[in-house]
Structures are given as structure tokens and as C-alpha cells.
Amino acid sequence: MKSNSSNKKMGLSTILTIASLIGIVVLLYMIDQHGFLGSYWTRVLRLSGVYAISALSMNLVNGFTGQFSLGHAGFMAIGAYVTSLLIIPTPNKAIQYYVTPVLDFVGKMHAPFWLALILGGLLAAIAAFFIGFPVLRLKGDYLAIATLGFSEIIRIFITNLIPITNGPMGLKNIPASANIWWTTGICTLTVVFMLRLMDTSYGRAIKAIRDDETAAEAMGISLFRHKMMAFMMGAFFAGVSGGLIASVVGTINPGFFRFTLAYEILLIVVLGGLGSITGSVVGAFVLTISREWLRFLDNGFSILGIIKVPPIAGMRMLFFSVLLMIVILYSRRGLFGSNEFTWAGLFAFPGKWKNKAANLFDSAKQKAGRKK
Amino acid sequence: MSVLEMREATMRFGGVIAVESLNLEVNLGEIVAIIGPNGAGKTTAFNMITGVYAPTSGLILFDRDGSKEMQTITGMRPDLITKLGVARTFQNIKLFQEMTVLDNVLISSHIGVKSDVFSAIFGLPHYLKEEKAMRERSMELLDKVDLADEAAELATSLPYGKQRKLEIARALATKPRLLLLDEPAAGMNPTETQELTDFVYKIRDEFDLTILLIEHHMQIVMDISDRIYVLDFGKLIAQGVPEEIKNNERVIDAYLGVADD
Numbered sequence: 001m002k003s004n005s006s007n008k009k010m011g012l013s014t015i016l017t018i019a020s021l022i023g024i025v026v027l028l029y030m031i032d033q034h035g036f037l038g039s040y041w042t043r044v045l046r047l048s049g050v051y052a053i054s055a056l057s058m059n060l061v062n063g064f065t066g067q068f069s070l071g072h073a074g075f076m077a078i079g080a081y082v083t084s085l086l087i088i089p090t091p092n093k094a095i096q097y098y099v100t101p102v103l104d105f106v107g108k109m110h111a112p113f114w115l116a117l118i119l120g121g122l123l124a125a126i127a128a129f130f131i132g133f134p135v136l137r138l139k140g141d142y143l144a145i146a147t148l149g150f151s152e153i154i155r156i157f158i159t160n161l162i163p164i165t166n167g168p169m170g171l172k173n174i175p176a177s178a179n180i181w182w183t184t185g186i187c188t189l190t191v192v193f194m195l196r197l198m199d200t201s202y203g204r205a206i207k208a209i210r211d212d213e214t215a216a217e218a219m220g221i222s223l224f225r226h227k228m229m230a231f232m233m234g235a236f237f238a239g240v241s242g243g244l245i246a247s248v249v250g251t252i253n254p255g256f257f258r259f260t261l262a263y264e265i266l267l268i269v270v271l272g273g274l275g276s277i278t279g280s281v282v283g284a285f286v287l288t289i290s291r292e293w294l295r296f297l298d299n300g301f302s303i304l305g306i307i308k309v310p311p312i313a314g315m316r317m318l319f320f321s322v323l324l325m326i327v328i329l330y331s332r333r334g335l336f337g338s339n340e341f342t343w344a345g346l347f348a349f350p351g352k353w354k355n356k357a358a359n360l361f362d363s364a365k366q367k368a369g370r371k372k
Numbered sequence: 373m374s375v376l377e378m379r380e381a382t383m384r385f386g387g388v389i390a391v392e393s394l395n396l397e398v399n400l401g402e403i404v405a406i407i408g409p410n411g412a413g414k415t416t417a418f419n420m421i422t423g424v425y426a427p428t429s430g431l432i433l434f435d436r437d438g439s440k441e442m443q444t445i446t447g448m449r450p451d452l453i454t455k456l457g458v459a460r461t462f463q464n465i466k467l468f469q470e471m472t473v474l475d476n477v478l479i480s481s482h483i484g485v486k487s488d489v490f491s492a493i494f495g496l497p498h499y500l501k502e503e504k505a506m507r508e509r510s511m512e513l514l515d516k517v518d519l520a521d522e523a524a525e526l527a528t529s530l531p532y533g534k535q536r537k538l539e540i541a542r543a544l545a546t547k548p549r550l551l552l553l554d555e556p557a558a559g560m561n562p563t564e565t566q567e568l569t570d571f572v573y574k575i576r577d578e579f580d581l582t583i584l585l586i587e588h589h590m591q592i593v594m595d596i597s598d599r600i601y602v603l604d605f606g607k608l609i610a611q612g613v614p615e616e617i618k619n620n621e622r623v624i625d626a627y628l629g630v631a632d633d
Contacts, residue, residue: 197492200499201482201506208468214424214462215462217449218460219451219479
């Protein structure tokens with residue numbers, strides 16, 4: 001009996017998953033073919049998908065393995081530059097390097113978009129391998145500072161390798177290959193990859209390292225090997241997301257990959273929930289969309305007609321600072337904690353809230369009773 | 373026939389000598405206890421054996437079959453020592469708190485995994501076979517320690533005594549030959565303490581173990597141990613069978629105290 005009912009539930013959630021996937025595909029088709037959302041909001045959705053990949057890659061290292069790393073901007077930069085240099089058409093490249101001519105090899109190299117993304121990710125992973133050797137021996141804040149430092153070193157290398165990267169001038173006219181299919185598709189693949197990884201023995205091992213390093217090591221788990229594995233996988237996906245961002249935005253320069261980029265992604269991860277795949281994806285969409293939607297705050301506004309706020313660029317960022325403070329104060333583990341979305345959880349949700357409300361009501365009543 | 377040998381093992385933290393020139397030997401199949409007052413260096417000795425600390429000087433030798441050719445494990449990495457066949461529990465329970473009881477035990481099977489991470493992610497048949505075997509073995513193990521019914525619960529939701537048992541089960545899943553138990557009776561209620569002696573005998577016979585334990589509960593120590601080492605301020609002050617230790621003047625002075633009557 002028991003197994004029968006759980007089978008039925010499994011069947012139902014599979015059907016719901018397939019149905020919602022079909023729904024997403026139809027939606028994407030409408031957006032892509034019928035300009036359903038307009039190019040501006042389509043672009044915002046594309047960016048959201050890309051940020052979701054970045055956030056997932058950061059969550060793998062910070063949330064699941066418990067290693068506080070802030071080096072993501074560097075890995076994204078590597079991915080962005082490798083991908084851009086491979087997909088910008090050769091004649092176009094020659095025009096862009098007008099101060100210092102481009103290296104012959106770099107000028108001539110070219111690859112299809114999918115291969116460029118993979119190569120960008122791989123190069124980021126290789127960089128992570130060499131950076132990981134010294135820094136993964138560190139813990140906590142020390143690791144954060146060291147990875148942040150390496151990320152800046154990567155950026156400074158890019159700024160100064162002018163014959164390859166065009167230095168501070170950056171790269172322009174990057175082909176917009178990353179349409180909504182690419183961004184959503186790769187985002188979905190990343191989610192599936194993460195879900196699968198967490199379901200394997202290796203996923204359990206990195207979560208064990210997060211929970212208690214001493215105990216994990218005493219159970220025979222090599223800390224260094226598993227941290228390195230997570231770090232390289234994280235760098236790979238960060239590189240891929242960097243390549244996608246370059247293609248969505250169309251121009252890149254070293255300034256784009258300052259450490260503030262790593263903070264932006266960290267904000268998504270923390271708001272969504274460290275150690276939650278669902279949290280990173282939802283967080284990326286919510287934050288990226290609201291960052292665009294809140295643009296009206298930058299144009300100046302008045303509060304109740306009394307206090308007039310003049311137009312200040314970046315005013316909307318204040319909103320995110322306040323949001324972060326509220327989350328840290330009242331819901332320290334983010335929107336999802338380390339939980340994942342499940343259909344069963346969704347259906348149980350209204351009931352849970354009803355219970356919570358009822359409890360709150362009861363305790364209020366008790367308090368009132370005591371006062372009497 | 374010894375499984376573990378410590379030769380003149382010394383651990384120094386700055387000016388403090390936590391363990392000084394400790395000589396200790398554990399033979400195949402024995403249950404040996406280390407006792408002594410708080411701060412005597414018992415847990416430090418454990419940490420040296422398991423590689424958490426590298427001894428300042430001295431040697432630690434191990435052989436899983438108790439043959440003549442022992443191998444040095446002095447200063448080796450903890451995970452490699454575990455792979456050789458030494459497992460431990462912790463004085464202050466160190467379970468993986470955000471995981472289920474079953475996952476806690478599954479973790480220890482990870483050392484045996486032969487498939488690489490990508491075959492695992494893509495769910496290739498040879499990994500799935502390993503995963504299935506791991507789960508079966510872990511459930512079997514939980515069954516043997518009477519925790520099978522709680523397999524899906526969070527480790528931290530278990531009562532204290534069961535958490536101690538789970539820690540032992542998790543250590544057993546690494547397939548050890550030498551098991552180090554750091555105060556297994558601490559925090560247990562009298563019934564659980566009573567059962568612990570039988571439990572330790574049971575797992576020793578079932579898993580062919582040699583056991584080294586630290587314990588403050590004297591009744592358990594005297595009941596269970598073949599031999600006892602007594603530490604005080606990092607120095608070995610006595611060793612021998614329980615009867616000898618009970619009547620040893622120095623041990624009574626330093627640790628056991630004199631009975632009131």
C-alpha cells in the first residue's frame with residue numbers, strides 16, 4: 001500500500017515536471033519568435049539565466065562545499081575573453097586592435113559558439129587548478145581574501161595583455177549568439193548537473209566537508225581533492241557564464257570583471273540560500289529583473305510629496321543593500337535555506353502557512369490571556 | 373601480533389608538552405583502554421594516531437593484520453590513515469548535522485568508490501551498481517546497530533545515546549581493523565551504559581576489530597578492557613590488566629581516588 005501511494009506521487013511530480021518544461025519551451029518560443037516580451041525584457045531574461053549559472057557555480061563552492069571563495073569574477077573574465085575572441089569574426093578583430101595590433105594567432109582563431117563556451121569554461125577550470133593549489137589550503141576569510149586577490153590578478157593580466165585582449169579598450173561587436181534558447185538551455189543543463197552531482201557519493205562528500213572538515217577527513221575523504229574538484233567545476237561554469245554574458249552584453253572590458261561582480265553574484269547566492277540550487281536560480285531571476293524594474297528610482301522620486309529625492313545614478317542599489325540587511329536579520333539562511341523545490345513541498349506550502357498563522361494567532365491569544 | 377605501536381611519541385604545543393614519550397602497544401583483537409584525569413593527553417594521543425596532529429617526535433606504527441612488518445603512519449594525512457584501516461569516533465560528537473542518518477553512514481563508503489565523478493553524475497551503470505551496493509551495505513550496518521528505523525531522519529534529531537551509536541556505525545563503514553572510541557559512554561544514561569559493554573563486544577566479534585578506547589566510566593573500563601594504560605600530565609604512569617591498575621598506588625593518587633568506606 002505504502003509503496004503504491006508513493007509511486008503515484010512520483011508519477012504525479014514527473015508529469016508536473018514534464019508539463020512545466022513544455023510550458024517553458026512554449027514560452028521561450030513565443031518570446032523568441034513573436035517578440036512576445038519586447039527585446040528589452042527578453043534581454044533581461046537572458047541576463048537572468050546567465051546570472052543563474054554564475055550563482056550556481058558560486059553556490060557549488062561557497063554553499064555546498066562551504067569554502068568562502070570570491071574569485072568568481074576572474075573565472076568569468078577568462079570565459080568571457082576566450083569565448084569572445086573565438087566568436088568575433090576575424091576581419092572585425094583586426095579593426096578593433098587599432099593601438100597595438102593583435103597577435104597573429106589570436107586574430108586568426110575562430111570557433112563555433114558552443115565550442116567557444118566550452119573552451120572558455122575549460123580554461124577557467126585550468127586557471128582554477130593552478131590557483132587552487134596554494135589557496136585551497138586556506139580556510140574562511142583567508143581563502144576569501146586570497147581568491148579575491150587572484151581574481152584581481154587575472155583582471156590585471158587581461159588589462160595588460162594588450163596584443164591578446166585589446167587591454168582597457170575591451171572587445172566590441174561580440175556576436176549576439178546567446179539568444180534566450182542558449183541562456184535558458186545552458187542554465188537548465190547546469191541545474192541538472194548540480195542536482196545530479198548532489199545525488200552522488202561525491203556530492204555527499206563535499207557536503208560532509210561543509211558540515212565538518214575534521215570528521216569528513218576522519219572518514220577517509222581527501223579534503224584537498226574534493227575541494228579542488230568543486231573549485232574547478234565552479235570555475236568551469238563561471239567561465240561558461242562569462243562567455244554567455246559577453247555574448248548577451250555585446251561588449252566587454254576588464255572593468256566589467258571587478259570584484260563588485262563577485263559581490264553581485266554572492267548577493268544572489270546569499271539571498272537565494274547557501275546550498276540551495278532552487279535558491280540560486282530564483283534569486284538570479286528576482287534580483288536581475290528587479291534591478292531593471294527599479295530603474296525608476298534612479299530618476300528621482302518624492303516620498304509622499306514631502307521629501308524630494310533628486311535623480312542619483314545607482315539609487316536603486318540602495319534597495320538591495322536594505323534587502324540584504326533584512327534577509328540577514330530575519331531569514332539568515334536566505335529564501336530557501338538549503339532546501340530545494342519539490343512539487344510535494346509546493347502543495348504542502350499553503351497548509352504550512354496556515355499552520356504558522358494559526359500558531360501565531362494562538363500565541364497572541366495566550367499572551368492576551370496572560371495579560372488579563 | 374601488534375596492530376598499533378606508539379614509540380616514544382611526543383606532542384608539544386609551544387611550551388606545553390601534551391604527551392611525552394608515550395610507548396603503547398595494542399595487539400590484534402584486544403580491547404585496550406586509556407584512562408587518566410582531564411587534560412592528561414588522552415585525546416591528543418588519539419589525534420596523533422589518526423593524523424590530526426603530527427607528533428613532534430617519536431614513531432607511530434600500524435599494521436592492519438597484526439603481522440611483523442608494521443608500517444609507519446607518523447604524521448600521515450588523516451584520510452590516508454583511515455584508508456589503511458583506522459577509524460575513530462569523537463569525544464564531542466561530530467556527526468554531519470545537516471544530513472540524514474543514512475547519509476552519515478554512506479559518507480564513509482566514499483573511500484571505496486572507484487567510479488570517477490563524471491560517471492557518477494551521468495549515472496553510468498558501473499557507478500549505479502556501486503551506489504546500490506553502498507546503500508545496501510549502509511542499511512545493513514544501520515540494522516546491526518538498531519538504527520535502521522531512523523535511517524531517513526536527520527542525524528541531529530536522534531537522542532544522545534543513538535547519536536553515539538551512529539558515530540560508531542559511521543566509523544565502522546570505513547571498514548576499519550582498529551577502532552578508536554573517544555569516551556563512548558559520555559552522556560549516556562545508565563541503561564545505555566549497561567548496553568554499551570555488550571555492544572562493544574558485539575561489534576568487535578562481528579567486524580574482527582581491535583579496539584582502543586578512552587573512557588571515564590570506570591565500571592565499563594574495568595569490565596571491558598584486556599589492558600589499561602594510565603596517563604597523567606602527558607606521561608604514562610601505569611599500565612597493566614584491570615586488577616593491577618585498580619590496586620596501583622600512583623593511579624589511585626592521580627585519578628581513581630580512595631573509596632570512602
